[in-house]
Structures are given as C-alpha cells and as structure tokens.
Amino acid sequence: MAENEKNDQQTPQDCGGxxxxxxxxxxxxQKDLHEPxxxxxxxxxxxxxxxxxxxxxxxxxxxxxxxMMNRKGYKTAVLDADITGPSIPKSFGIKERAQGNEMxxxxxxxxxxxxxxxxxxxxxxxxxxxxxxGPIIAGTVKQFWTEVVWGDVDYMFVDMxxxxxxxxxxxxxxxxxxxxxxxxSPQELVSMIVGKAxxxxxAMNVPILGIVENYSYIKCPDCGKQIPVFGKSHVDxxxxxxxxxxxxxxxxxxxxxxxxxxxxxxxxxIEELVxxxxxxxxxxxxx
Numbered sequence: 001m002a003e004n005e006k007n008d009q010q011t012p013q014d015c016g017g018x019x020x021x022x023x024x025x026x027x028x029x030q031k032d033l034h035e036p037x038x039x040x041x042x043x044x045x046x047x048x049x050x051x052x053x054x055x056x057x058x059x060x061x062x063x064x065x066x067x068m069m070n071r072k073g074y075k076t077a078v079l080d081a082d083i084t085g086p087s088i089p090k091s092f093g094i095k096e097r098a099q100g101n102e103m104x105x106x107x108x109x110x111x112x113x114x115x116x117x118x119x120x121x122x123x124x125x126x127x128x129x130x131x132x133x134g135p136i137i138a139g140t141v142k143q144f145w146t147e148v149v150w151g152d153v154d155y156m157f158v159d160m161x162x163x164x165x166x167x168x169x170x171x172x173x174x175x176x177x178x179x180x181x182x183x184x185s186p187q188e189l190v191s192m193i194v195g196k197a198x199x200x201x202x203a204m205n206v207p208i209l210g211i212v213e214n215y216s217y218i219k220c221p222d223c224g225k226q227i228p229v230f231g232k233s234h235v236d237x238x239x240x241x242x243x244x245x246x247x248x249x250x251x252x253x254x255x256x257x258x259x260x261x262x263x264x265x266x267x268x269x270i271e272e273l274v275x276x277x278x279x280x281x282x283x284x285x286x287x
Contacts, residue, residue: 035174041150048180052193054162057214058183062159063091068277074154080118082161093263104149134166172204179209210245247276
C-alpha cells in the first residue's frame with residue numbers, strides 16, 4: 001500500500017468520534033453518516049432553514065417557501081425540527097394529532113397537500129412544554145426523518161431551532177441536506193451571529209443557498225416609502241463578506257402576521273420571496 005494511501009486511512013489516536021469539530025482527513029470521515037429515510041418514503045431535495053438567533057422569522061420563511069413550492073405543483077413537506085418551540089402546525093392551521101400504523105408515523109396534511117411533522121402533533125396539547133435534554137431532542141428529530149411515512153416528496157423544508165447546538169448537528173450529519181437558507185434581521189449584531197451559522201454550515205460541508213433578511217423595513221401605506229424601523233440593513237455587507245446571495249428582504253407586514261396566527265399561511269403571498277422560490281427551483285430541479 002502506498003504511503004499516502006496508508007495515511008488517508010489512518011484515524012488520529014486522540015479521535016473523539018466527533019467529525020463536526022475535526023479537520024483531519026481520515027478514513028472514518030469519508031463514511032456516509034446519513035440515516036435512510038422511512039422505507040415508504042422518497043424525498044428528492046432537503047432544504048434546511050436556519051438562524052443564528054431566535055425570533056427572526058425562520059418559521060415564517062419555512063412555511064411560505066413550502067407554500068410557494070406547493071403552488072408551483074411540487075409535492076412539499078415540512079419537518080419541524082424546532083422541538084422546544086414548534087410553530088409550523090399552528091401556521092398551517094393543523095390541530096389534529098399525528099397517527100401511526102405498522103408502516104410508521106403518518107404526517108399531517110395541510111389543506112393544500114403539504115405534509116407536516118412536528119412534536120406538537122404528538123402532544124396532548126400544543127401548550128404542553130417539551131422538557132427534554134439535548135440528546136433526546138436530537139433523537140426525536142432523527143425519528144421524524146426515519147420513522148415518518150413521508151411518501152413521495154419533491155421538496156422538504158426543515159425548520160431548524162436557532163443556534164448551533166445538538167439539533168443542527170444531528171440534522172446536518174443525519175439528513176442529506178442539499179442546502180440551507182439563513183434567516184436574519186437588520187441589526188448590526190446579527191452579522192456576527194449569521195457568521196456563526198455560516199461557518200457551521202461550511203464546517204459540515206453543507207451548501208448555503210443565501211440569506212433572507214426579515215423585518216427589513218415597513219412600507220408606508222400612503223406614499224410607499226420604505227422605513228427601516230429596526231435600523232439600517234447590513235445584509236448586503238454580510239452577503240459580500242461571506243460570498244453569499246441575498247435571496248430576499250422582507251418587510252414587516254401585519255396582515256401576514258395575522259394570517260399566520262390564524263393558521264392561514266397557505267393564503268399568504270409574500271412577493272419578496274418569489275425570487276427565492278424560483279432560485280430553489282432552478283438550483284435544485286427535480287424530475
């Protein structure tokens with residue numbers, strides 16, 4: 001065996017088994033750690049929606065992109081990986097509990113046909129808190145991938161919890177994520193937080209599709225002027241710094257918020273996100 005081949009197959013003696021924080025090019029790193037999805041499922045593309053901090057509208061972006069791809073005629077699904085703060089079922093107006101059979105767990109289906117799986121669909125009440133530690137939460141997310149009967153799905157969107165903890169690591173290591181979308185807000189501090197999410201994705205070798213800035217401005221109903229109520233936008237500078245694409249700048253829209261609160265996200269059209277949906281379609285075409 002050639003010396004370089006031998007070195008490629010060696011594992012460092014102090015290896016802790018966590019490839020996410022290791023830069024060594026050893027044999028174990030070359031293994032495909034992705035978990036197979038449920039045997040009755042076929043999922044073509046997986047897009048994760050992430051944020052470095054909470055409260056930036058990540059679930060809104062996830063829901064609206066799912067709706068837009070559904071309107072294009074694709075079979076869509078949402079895996080709600082935000083176990084301690086699930087909001088996807090409420091956005092889609094889904095209240096019934098998920099059911100199961102010998103094949104696995106059956107996801108809920110929205111009015112327009114998008115499949116949804118969330119911890120709230122397994123609880124007695126949507127107000128019951130999930131008081132679990134990290135490994136159990138991460139294991140639950142993995143089960144949503146391996147034990148839910150998703151059927152044929154063209155685009156699955158994964159609504160991630162904020163930050164760079166156990167769940168994002170589990171998703172990136174266990175699911176065949178094709179790309180991620182980072183959701184942010186205008187404050188200058190957020191550029192640092194975005195950097196953490198971007199660098200995590202790079203460390204996990206997951207492609208970044210681009211950034212969506214939420215709360216970018218309020219549009220005056222009289223003159224149409226854009227008013228940056230949360231401060232000057234820094235998304236263009238952040239995109240330039242990391243070589244990313246700005247997919248959209250979303251305004252504050254009370255009508256959208258009201259529709260989501262009423263479970264009517266499928267009736268919402270955020271025109272500023274149309275280009276992002278088109279970009280996903282062109283970047284990850286499905287047959």
